[in-house]
Amino acid sequence: MNQQVAVDVKNVTKTYGSGATAYTALKGVDFHAEPGEFVMLSGPSGSGKTTLLSILGCVLSPSSGYVGLLGEDISVAKEKDLPRLRLQYVGFVFQAHNLLASLTATENIAMLLRLRGWDQKDAVKEAHHLLDQVDLSDKYHSRPGELSGGQRQRVAIARALAGSPPVILADEPTAALDAHNGLRITEILRELAKEHGHTVVVVTHDNRIFHLGDRIVRIEDGLILKE
Amino acid sequence: MSAVVPLPAPRQRRPAGPINTRATFRMRFSTMAVVGLRMMFHDKLKMFGTLAGVIFATVLSNQQAGTFLGLIYKNVMFVENAGADVWIVPANTETIQAGKLVSDSNLMAAKVTPGVAEAAPILFGNAVMSLPGGGSQPVTLVGAKAPWVLGGPWNIVQGERELLGRPDTMFFEDSDREYLGNLNLRSVRELNGHNVVAGGFTWGLLPFGPSYAFADFDLARSLLRVDNDQLHFVLVKVAPGADPKDVRSRLQAALTDVKVMTRAEYKSSIVRYVLTKTPIGITFGTSTLFGLVVGLVIVSLSMFSAVVDNVREFGTLKAIGATNTDLAKLLFVQSVTYAVMGTLVGLFLVTRLAEGIRSAKLALQLIPELFIGTSVLMIGLCVFASTLALLRLRKVEPAMVFR
Ligand SMILES: Nc1ncnc2c1ncn2[C@@H]1O[C@H](COP(=O)(O)OP(=O)(O)OP(=O)(O)O)[C@@H](O)[C@H]1O
Ligand SMILES: [Mg+2]
Numbered sequence: 170m171n172q173q174v175a176v177d178v179k180n181v182t183k184t185y186g187s188g189a190t191a192y193t194a195l196k197g198v199d200f201h202a203e204p205g206e207f208v209m210l211s212g213p214s215g216s217g218k219t220t221l222l223s224i225l226g227c228v229l230s231p232s233s234g235y236v237g238l239l240g241e242d243i244s245v246a247k248e249k250d251l252p253r254l255r256l257q258y259v260g261f262v263f264q265a266h267n268l269l270a271s272l273t274a275t276e277n278i279a280m281l282l283r284l285r286g287w288d289q290k291d292a293v294k295e296a297h298h299l300l301d302q303v304d305l306s307d308k309y310h311s312r313p314g315e316l317s318g319g320q321r322q323r324v325a326i327a328r329a330l331a332g333s334p335p336v337i338l339a340d341e342p343t344a345a346l347d348a349h350n351g352l353r354i355t356e357i358l359r360e361l362a363k364e365h366g367h368t369v370v371v372v373t374h375d376n377r378i379f380h381l382g383d384r385i386v387r388i389e390d391g392l393i394l395k396e
Numbered sequence: 397m398s399a400v401v402p403l404p405a406p407r408q409r410r411p412a413g414p415i416n417t418r419a420t421f422r423m424r425f426s427t428m429a430v431v432g433l434r435m436m437f438h439d440k441l442k443m444f445g446t447l448a449g450v451i452f453a454t455v456l457s458n459q460q461a462g463t464f465l466g467l468i469y470k471n472v473m474f475v476e477n478a479g480a481d482v483w484i485v486p487a488n489t490e491t492i493q494a495g496k497l498v499s500d501s502n503l504m505a506a507k508v509t510p511g512v513a514e515a516a517p518i519l520f521g522n523a524v525m526s527l528p529g530g531g532s533q534p535v536t537l538v539g540a541k542a543p544w545v546l547g548g549p550w551n552i553v554q555g556e557r558e559l560l561g562r563p564d565t566m567f568f569e570d571s572d573r574e575y576l577g578n579l580n581l582r583s584v585r586e587l588n589g590h591n592v593v594a595g596g597f598t599w600g601l602l603p604f605g606p607s608y609a610f611a612d613f614d615l616a617r618s619l620l621r622v623d624n625d626q627l628h629f630v631l632v633k634v635a636p637g638a639d640p641k642d643v644r645s646r647l648q649a650a651l652t653d654v655k656v657m658t659r660a661e662y663k664s665s666i667v668r669y670v671l672t673k674t675p676i677g678i679t680f681g682t683s684t685l686f687g688l689v690v691g692l693v694i695v696s697l698s699m700f701s702a703v704v705d706n707v708r709e710f711g712t713l714k715a716i717g718a719t720n721t722d723l724a725k726l727l728f729v730q731s732v733t734y735a736v737m738g739t740l741v742g743l744f745l746v747t748r749l750a751e752g753i754r755s756a757k758l759a760l761q762l763i764p765e766l767f768i769g770t771s772v773l774m775i776g777l778c779v780f781a782s783t784l785a786l787l788r789l790r791k792v793e794p795a796m797v798f799r
Contacts, residue, residue, distance in 0.1 A: 258415075286423065366413075
């Protein structure tokens, strides 16, 4: 395993659809991130940011090219192996919090830990610990509907970190938040990621949080611009 | 599933790295069960809608099946309660109705057949009662020999069995008293042109045709104008320890021109007759099926719409690593829960309903087998109904959650 590169993308293309309606969203992307690096991915709407993030997250398969997560070639993975790869390598933070409305904050996190093989008691303890870390010690039993937007996104961050996957991917995590909360949750994400060595890729056009990235990568029309 | 790598002590979160622990089948199942139940109870309106489907199917199918069994019971009640282990009936008999006669030599022969403890003849025919206010009503006349146990009245609510020994005295059906022109104890009525007196009453002895009326064998003989050496059926009680099937075979071998059946055989013959030679089976079968189909459609559609409503949550579950199989487990637990809850409520309601409408004329037969069958059927129905939702779930793209 090549531990030098956590995320390694070489000459990746992605074409949606086929025939007359085919659209090539990524046209030969090269991208990499070191272990523990906090990378901002930015670019105009429709440039392919979400597409690239979905491929890194083993949600979509690339049309061609190489994608490695900690040295494992995931570009050749079969469709049915993708869920397992996601559990193994990736934590997600979505634009909307995407928590399950019927579960409490603790349960939303513990549920994912259970899928990752934790037993119930440890999963609950770990969920509480993660909620403590995002400053929600008093919201263990609250459902998403009882939380503010910023609080929900903090639960979502705690869930992304659950079990300590090596790669955290966030697609516009601040888009639904005001400036203050947007900055706050990005700071929390960065702090916790740095503390434990997560590699983070944050898609954003929010220039108020750019300064928190170790590096800003720009993508335009399906291609990464030279840094 | 793969070996479980020891986990770090909680509290001290482990450093980031590939997660090599995997959930076992049981862990995934219980996790999905909890999520499924939480989702189900979160949307109470939809839950009650789905339950309504199960309850509807349970109530309607049990009400229909219970009525059907009630009608079946009406057809077999005489054979069930006449006290005979073995029946000697005219050849080609399939059901119980007034019909051909057999010779009394069969009775003599039966009495001396090994394994027979007791054999008694009965007469079974239609009689017409003239009513005081004019008009007439039919009854099903049964003539039995003293002490009137084999083929005599049962469920007696007024009078003593022994009163049948008095001249021209008969038992009639209590719930038909009004219908028989306000018949009371000691009322005198003309039956087939002969005056008889009401000596007692039974309750609930209403077969498919006219209600049963009981008379002594000799009275019945003159009312029905049957020859001295003829009778309708011979009822046989087997000796203690004798197997009715053996006795039946022995009798059948010894007698000609008659059919010999054990009580169970006669009952199944009647049930077969009702199912194949009358429209009852089709009628009730169709309406029971209708109840089940409507239930199936309601449950299918409401589970499907629950998936559509929560498609984003299901997409999220998939995005973070749940498989189609996991989501199938979730739906399975939901559908079994719907089935169990709905069946319990439905069976409770149908039991209350049955109590409410119980009468001598119609009693729903809600037997344990029906309840067990319903529960199993409803679980099958709900699991089957969830396949529509599952087909929709399989189509959910995890990539959708980024849009
Ligand atoms: N499932 C799909 N089918 C067809 N075309 C798609 C699909 N998903 C995305 N696209 C197209 O691919 C291109 C890149 O989309 P993508 O979502 O990656 O852009 P983005 O950079 O995330 O944009 P935004 O900032 O608006 O979120 C767009 O032109 C989009 O229309
Ligand atoms: Mg996007």
